Structure formats: structure tokens, C-alpha cells
Amino acid sequence: MARTLKFQINGLVKMFLLSNIFNDPERMNQLVSIAQTSLYPMIEGAIKITIPLTLITFVLGLILAVLTALARLSSIKIFQIIARVYVSIIRGTPLLVQLFIIFYGLPNLGVTISPFISAIIGFSLSVGAYASEIIRAAILSTPKGQWEAGYSIGMTYTQALKRIILPQAARVSIPPLSNTFISLLKDTSLASLILVAELFRKAQEIAAKNYEFLLLYIEAAALYWILCTILSFIQGSIEDRLNRYVAK
Amino acid sequence: MINIKNLHKSFGDLDVLRGIDLEVKQGKVIVLIGPSGSGKTTFLRCLNLLEVPTDGTIEIDQTIMDFSKPVKKKSITSFRSLTGMVFQSYNLFPHKTALENVMEGPIIVKNIAKHEAKEKATALLTKVGLGEKVDFYPFQLSGGQQQRVGIARALAMEPKVMLFDEPTSALDPELVGDVLQVMKDLAKEEGMTMIVVTHEMRFAREVADEVIFMDEGKIMERGTPDQIFTNPKEARTRKFLNMIQ
Ligand SMILES: Nc1ncnc2c1ncn2[C@@H]1O[C@H](COP(=O)(O)OP(=O)(O)OP(=O)(O)O)[C@@H](O)[C@H]1O
Numbered sequence: 001m002a003r004t005l006k007f008q009i010n011g012l013v014k015m016f017l018l019s020n021i022f023n024d025p026e027r028m029n030q031l032v033s034i035a036q037t038s039l040y041p042m043i044e045g046a047i048k049i050t051i052p053l054t055l056i057t058f059v060l061g062l063i064l065a066v067l068t069a070l071a072r073l074s075s076i077k078i079f080q081i082i083a084r085v086y087v088s089i090i091r092g093t094p095l096l097v098q099l100f101i102i103f104y105g106l107p108n109l110g111v112t113i114s115p116f117i118s119a120i121i122g123f124s125l126s127v128g129a130y131a132s133e134i135i136r137a138a139i140l141s142t143p144k145g146q147w148e149a150g151y152s153i154g155m156t157y158t159q160a161l162k163r164i165i166l167p168q169a170a171r172v173s174i175p176p177l178s179n180t181f182i183s184l185l186k187d188t189s190l191a192s193l194i195l196v197a198e199l200f201r202k203a204q205e206i207a208a209k210n211y212e213f214l215l216l217y218i219e220a221a222a223l224y225w226i227l228c229t230i231l232s233f234i235q236g237s238i239e240d241r242l243n244r245y246v247a248k
Numbered sequence: 249m250i251n252i253k254n255l256h257k258s259f260g261d262l263d264v265l266r267g268i269d270l271e272v273k274q275g276k277v278i279v280l281i282g283p284s285g286s287g288k289t290t291f292l293r294c295l296n297l298l299e300v301p302t303d304g305t306i307e308i309d310q311t312i313m314d315f316s317k318p319v320k321k322k323s324i325t326s327f328r329s330l331t332g333m334v335f336q337s338y339n340l341f342p343h344k345t346a347l348e349n350v351m352e353g354p355i356i357v358k359n360i361a362k363h364e365a366k367e368k369a370t371a372l373l374t375k376v377g378l379g380e381k382v383d384f385y386p387f388q389l390s391g392g393q394q395q396r397v398g399i400a401r402a403l404a405m406e407p408k409v410m411l412f413d414e415p416t417s418a419l420d421p422e423l424v425g426d427v428l429q430v431m432k433d434l435a436k437e438e439g440m441t442m443i444v445v446t447h448e449m450r451f452a453r454e455v456a457d458e459v460i461f462m463d464e465g466k467i468m469e470r471g472t473p474d475q476i477f478t479n480p481k482e483a484r485t486r487k488f489l490n491m492i493q
């Protein structure tokens with residue numbers, strides 16, 4: 001087992017050296033020029049599709065998540081059941097299968113939805129389910145005394161929720177929600193499989209023409225990595241802002 | 249002012265309040281004492297309707313609630329506004345400054361204009377000795393200061409009655425005095441009607457009009473501080489007082 005692995009690694013290294021990219025200036029120039037010309041359509045895909053898709057979906061997903069969390073916590077049985085079933089189905093089935101059902105499946109019922117809208121629906125449902133668990137846990141982690149303090153100064157359930165509980169729950173849920181956000185950004189690459197012209201689909205289209213798979217997919221990976229790194233920075237500054245009322 | 253008749257509260261099979269009758273006149277201060285688990289907190293929470301009693305009636309300032317029938321959410325909220333509650337663990341809103349804690353109720357619940365609420369909240373915080381700390385967050389305040397913000401927050405809603413549940417028992421001894429002083433001023437200068445659960449005997453002697461000893465969900469004995477502390481009639485009261493002194 002260990003020997004075969006070693007053998008394979010040796011093989012890979014040899015292949016890489018034999019490909020001799022670095023000793024062949026002409027091939028090198030060709031790769032650089034492909035990388036440069038493909039960068040523009042990929043960035044265009046990111047700016048026009050990947051980023052808007054991520055942002056729209058995240059906002060819709062969060063709204064859905066708050067509603068789902070509240071339904072889970074409500075005293076009305078039917079709300080609880082609907083929320084539970086929804087979360088269970090979304091978490092228990094692959095995202096890609098969900099996207100296929102919406103985009104390729106629904107037309108059988110006469111419901112045809114554009115790729116972009118299909119992606120928005122699919123990803124929003126997904127974020128809504130995962131984030132609802134985060135928000136529910138955050139609401140539950142707020143001490144009972146906070147509700148009571150709100151009630152004791154005359155607040156209704158809705159007022160206490162909006163003014164007292166959710167702001168505190170928000171602080172607790174920012175770190176896990178930013179992870180959801182970053183996962184979402186990466187997951188939007190799945191939309192390429194339902195024909196959404198986002199970043200990764202652009203890479204696939206170019207590669208299909210010039211066969212430079214390795215180069216283009218690494219380039220796509222680099223772009224995702226840059227976007228995620230920027231997001232992590234933003235996440236950090238939001239956390240600092242929300243932590244201003246907590247002892248350090 | 250306050251008239252409580254046959255008040256009952258049970259949690260499932262557990263009868264915590266077992267028929268409490270109490271009348272309190274305007275401006276009087278009642279100190280409630282009793283062993284742990286006797287139902288003191290539950291009693292205050294029933295007056296503030298954080299717990300809904302299972303039976304009996306409560307009348308405050310000519311508004312009567314009858315708990316032998318189901319009560320509506322709306323009437324709970326409006327009845328609750330007659331009383332202000334001060335919690336043992338302060339329960340300040342950690343994401344709001346002292347000033348914002350006090351302004352929150354007037355702005356959100358009473359729809360008072362922001363500048364007006366701010367003026368009033370500043371005045372209240374000054375009165376409880378925190379005029380310099382209005383922009384501090386709770387985590388920047390000592391326990392005693394937090395509790396005084398808690399008192400100001402309740403007062404901002406202009407309740408008819410103030411309820412205090414062991415307001416100083418979570419405090420370091422050197423911080424107790426300031427809080428008790430604020431409560432004393434409230435009773436003596438403002439003539440606020442107050443029900444206070446506390447084991448601070450000095451405070452009870454100086455401020456209380458009446459001391460009530462509660463045990464097993466009932467009022468066992470009541471009287472002036474002098475009667476209760478120096479000459480209790482019931483053996484249980486005596487036993488309890490010996491234990492805490
Ligand atoms: N929400 C609840 N559910 C079930 N039982 C409760 C609840 N709240 C209080 N109890 C019970 O009611 C009884 C009275 O509690 P309560 O807190 O009113 O006592 P207390 O006199 O304030 O005691 P302490 O001096 O320890 O604060 C206790 O046995 C307690 O376990």
C-alpha cells in the first residue's frame with residue numbers, strides 16, 4: 001500500500017518534470033496569455049453572477065432562516081412541524097440534487113424557471129435551513145432574564161424579540177453565519193451544472209475550447225480563494241463592531 | 249392601592265402560592281421575608297404577571313384581574329405596566345448603554361419622542377447617582393451601579409408599584425449601601441408604593457411599614473418591623489429569624 005503510494009507520487013513528479021513547462025519559453029508565454037485572456041470573462045462571471053447570486057441568496061436565506069427559527073420556537077404546533085420537515089428535507093438531501101429538481105425536474109410539471117432564478121431558489125432554501133439552526137441556537141442561548149426584563153418594561157413578544165433578543169442573538173450567530181456565507185459563495189459553483197454563467201462555468205467553457213483544464217481550474221480556484229479571503233476580513237470587522245459591548 | 253385575594257400559583261402538581269391575601273395602601277413599603285423556596289419570587293412575578301396566577305384576584309390602582317378565568321395577552325401587558333420590577337440579577341440589556349437601557353421602555357412601549365425620553369432618562373440616572381455613567385455599557389459598571397440602572401429603567405415606565413426581588417443579594421457588601429439608599433429615597437421622598445423581598449434587616453427596620461413572613465406559599469405572620477423582628481408570635485418566624493441573624 002505504502003509502496004504503491006510512493007510509486008504514484010514518483011510518477012506524478014516525473015510527469016511534471018517531463019512536461020518541461022519551465023524549460024520551454026514559448027509554452028510558458030502561451031499559458032500566461034491564456035491565463036490573461038480568460039481572466040476577464042471569469043471576473044465578469046464573478047461580478048455579474050457569482051457575487052450577486054451569493055448576496056441575494058444570503059439575504060433571502062437569512063429572512064427564511066429567521067422565520068423558520070421563530071416557527072421552530074413558536075408554541076403553535078403546526079408551525080413547528082412545517083419548520084422541522086423543511087429543515088430535515090433540505091439538510092437530508094444533496095444540494096446538487098435539489099438544484100436539479102428545481103431546474104430540470106419542475107419543467108415536467110410545466111413550471112420552467114430560468115437558471116439564475118432556479119439557483120436563487122435552491123440556494124436560498126439551503127441557506128434558510130442551515131442558518132435557521134444557527135439562529136435558533138442563538139435565540140435559545142439568550143438568557144431568559146432578557147425576555148423577562150423586556151416584558152417587565154411593558155414590551156410585547158415582538159418588541160422584546162426585535163429590540164432585545166435578536167440583536168444579542170445576532171452577535172452570537174455572526175461567526176457561524178459567516179461560515180455559512182463563505183460556504184455559499186463556494187457552493188454557487190454548483191450552479192454551473194444548471195447552466196448559470198457564473199465564474200466556474202466560464203472556466204469550464206474556456207477549457208472546453210482550449211483543453212487547458214489545469215490552468216483554468218486553478219485560476220478559478222484562485223479567484224474563489226481571493227473572494228473568500230476578502231470575506232473573512234469583512235467578517236472580522238463586523239465581529240469587532242458587534243463585540244463592542246462585551247468585556248474583553 | 250393593592251388588593252390581593254386568594255392568590256394561587258402552581259407549577260404542575262407543585263402548589264407554590266397557596267392562597268395569599270394582602271392589602272397594601274398607597275405609599276406603603278412592604279418587606280417580604282421567608283425561607284428559600286417559600287414562594288417570595290413567585291409572588292412578585294405573579295404581581296408583574298411574568299407568571300400568570302392559577303387562581304385569585306389582584307387589584308392594583310382600581311384595575312382588577314381575575315385569574316379564575318383565562319386572561320388575554322393584551323390585558324396582561326397593560327396590567328403589567330402598573331408595576332415595575334427590579335431583578336436580583338439586574339437583567340440589564342448588555343447591548344445598550346445605561347442611558348439606552350432606561351430610554352428603551354419609554355421610546356418603544358410608550359412611544360415618547362427620543363429627546364424627551366433622553367432628558368427623562370438622564371434625570372433618572374442622575375437621581376440614582378449615575379449622572380456620570382450614562383454612556384457606559386453594563387459590563388463597564390459595578391453590580392451596584394447596574395442595579396441602580398435597573399431601578400431607573402423600571403421607574404422610567406412610571407409604575408404605580410415597585411417590586412424588588414432581593415435587589416442587593418448578588419452584590420458585594422460594600423456596594424449594597426448605595427442601592428438601599430436609592431430605594432430608601434424612593435420610599436421616603438417619592439412616596440412610592442413598594443414590595444421588597446430582602447433580608448437586609450436594617451433596611452426593613454428603617455423603611456418598611458410592614459414586614460411579612462412567608463412560608464410554604466402562605467403568609468404566616470405580618471406586623472411592624474419591630475413586632476416581627478423583636479417579638480415574633482409564630483415559632484416558624486422565630487426559627488427563621490434565628491437562622492439568618
Ligand atoms: N417556573 C417554575 N417551574 C416549576 N417550579 C418552579 C418555577 N418557579 C419556581 N418554582 C418552584 O416554586 C418554589 C418557590 O420558588 P421561589 O423562587 O418563589 O422561592 P423563593 O421564596 O423566592 O426562594 P429564594 O429565597 O431561594 O429565592 C420552589 O420550590 C421552586 O422550585
Ligand SMILES: [Mg+2]
Nearest residue numbers: 288289290413
Ligand atoms: Mg427568590
